[in-house]
Amino acid sequence: MKKLASVLVMLGMVSVPASADTYRFSYSKLFTQLKHNIEEGHPDIGVAYFMVSAESGEVCPISRAWMSKEEHYEAFDIPASQALPLPLDNQLRKVNPDVFVETPADRNCDISFQVLVDKPVGKQLTSQQIQGWLPQMDTMMENLGGMFASWFMPKAQGVVLHFAPSVTGAVTSSEGNKYPIDAHQAIIDVNRLGDSTTLTLPDAPIKVSPWLPKNG
Template sequence: MSSIAFMTQAQEYMFTYSKLFSHLKQNVKQGHEDVKVGLFFLNADTKKNCVIQKAWMEKEQHYEELKTTRYNELLLPLDDNLKSANPLVFVRTPQDQRCDFSMVVMTKQPLKGTVSYTEVEMLLPQMQVMLEDLGGMFASWFTPDVEGVTLEFQGLVDGQVEFSNGKTKPIVNGKAQVALSDIGQGGSMILPQETSRVLPYLPRAD
């Protein structure tokens, strides 16, 4: 999905801005009000987000540091002028870890407290459309249906999500997969803490 040069000794990843721009432009499309494309680096062994120690753009004499979130999402400005200039984007991660580039569809805002069936229901078609848009012309033929959300919690290894119908769903290694049908129409779910990421749940994906 991306052109990546990986230099083992420096543990730095290098991209061209224009390549990332082509994916991130989905974030400003109409119909994607609550979801976005997020850029992360995933520890190949633990499958947890790698710490981004430093990230920056450079071209000739121009240099600009990039921001990240507390959940180690790379924040890249969306700018047509930058696309034309096409600087190189560098990301530095810990030397003792192998980190793979990870581009995900996720909600723009975390979920917390009591979350209603309607709130989750509203996210699913947006996630579906964005996955298909990222996949290209024929993606709607092959993209599995988004049937719920994958909830990720930072610092929480195990626990449970509670539903208003009395059922529960376990949180394993900081993650729980919740189908819309688990919540039930008119129902809600109670989260033990604010999510770090909310991703699509694709139970029929191979």
């Protein structure tokens, strides 16, 4: 048995001695964060679950994932972002099926949730788009954090563009600035963008998350 992160409190896990580890979770526990996706105030922003390496913080690839309850079984199609594509369904919460996730056996993975842009993002972005996302990201993070989160929660000051491992190079702006892709990510600080800046990406990102400066 592996030690789980705090987000896994009250969630079960079972491992199999093979080339993969299989984790078992309660749908009703995962629903606790998913329910924020239907709240008002952040139409472009959602929250999703990922399996994350406890050592490196990198996303663990999901080889298989499925949900089952007695004779009922449903397999998930895993997107390129490796987000766990759980349906948001109050009836499922009542039925409370088990959710199984399979990851490589050579990694110690925990489940974690992340705030993300919940709309398709292409190879171009504008400063207006990013500026429109930031207050929505703040709203979602405050909702996840609880009643007093606005007192201590840092504000998003930009976005992190996450790319597939094959994508290299940099994001370029219409003003001639370059934002290098490092470890499959490019950080875009909204304070460095003009009011009408257009960003050109080498490929569509697999996900877009808030950027919170470490000294924020």
